[in-house]
Amino acid sequence: MKALITNDDGITSTGLFHSKTVMDTITDTIAVAPVTQQSGAGHSITLLDPLRISEVKLNDGSIGYGISGTPTDCVIMGLFELMDEFPDIIVSGINMGENLSIANLTTSGTLGATFEASKFGIPAIAVSLQLDSEELKLKKGEVQLDFDLCGRLLKKLTKKVLDKGMPENVNILNLNVPLNPDTEKLKVTHLAKNMYTTDIESRIDPSGRKYYWIYGEPICDDLEGTDIHTIRSLHQPSITPLNTNFTSKTDINKWID
Numbered sequence: 001m002k003a004l005i006t007n008d009d010g011i012t013s014t015g016l017f018h019s020k021t022v023m024d025t026i027t028d029t030i031a032v033a034p035v036t037q038q039s040g041a042g043h044s045i046t047l048l049d050p051l052r053i054s055e056v057k058l059n060d061g062s063i064g065y066g067i068s069g070t071p072t073d074c075v076i077m078g079l080f081e082l083m084d085e086f087p088d089i090i091v092s093g094i095n096m097g098e099n100l101s102i103a104n105l106t107t108s109g110t111l112g113a114t115f116e117a118s119k120f121g122i123p124a125i126a127v128s129l130q131l132d133s134e135e136l137k138l139k140k141g142e143v144q145l146d147f148d149l150c151g152r153l154l155k156k157l158t159k160k161v162l163d164k165g166m167p168e169n170v171n172i173l174n175l176n177v178p179l180n181p182d183t184e185k186l187k188v189t190h191l192a193k194n195m196y197t198t199d200i201e202s203r204i205d206p207s208g209r210k211y212y213w214i215y216g217e218p219i220c221d222d223l224e225g226t227d228i229h230t231i232r233s234l235h236q237p238s239i240t241p242l243n244t245n246f247t248s249k250t251d252i253n254k255w256i257d
Contacts, residue, residue, distance in 0.1 A: 001028065005019055032064070043116065072116045100192060182234065
């Protein structure tokens, strides 16, 4: 069994190394991740610039591969340049910070990598750990967080996927783990609408020109059964099964006519 491990936090991320350590106990693994922070890259692909591969020595002495592009680029480079055959599973994470809601689905680089995996029919798991400080998200290198529950749940899900395959009509399993869980029992959830509010802050640079920051405040609760309610109100691990076929089943022929 083989696994490709990637993320959007970068090849030196503590979360990436922890997921690799877990996956090493189950499969032969290869770590292929961005050289730089790629949060918010979504499912974007690099087409107008060259890509470069750098060998990076990881904490256990093994070699990982840093890609000068997005998480999607990492999956493509892993599959078509660095591996002799497709892996049995792709894991994206452990991401620093939750990946919740419909709005975050297409902006998250963590999930972008799993969307690319699903394009080739490869089972994919996105795994993310809640943070209590956004500053930790952008911190380079080692970050001291408790990844143990993430690791145990990732191992459990991986074994099920490798043994039974993915559930019917499911391409991606989106696993989110609270920072201080009240229980270790997984709750199956559906996506909330929004993870953050949307705001713009305008500022003036030293030359007198305006510039802008897009930002938002976390939405702390949502409807019962959503990933946000489960993580942020129940403090319970959430797993959301995703299908990448976005086509609505609604018959719009009458509407067209």
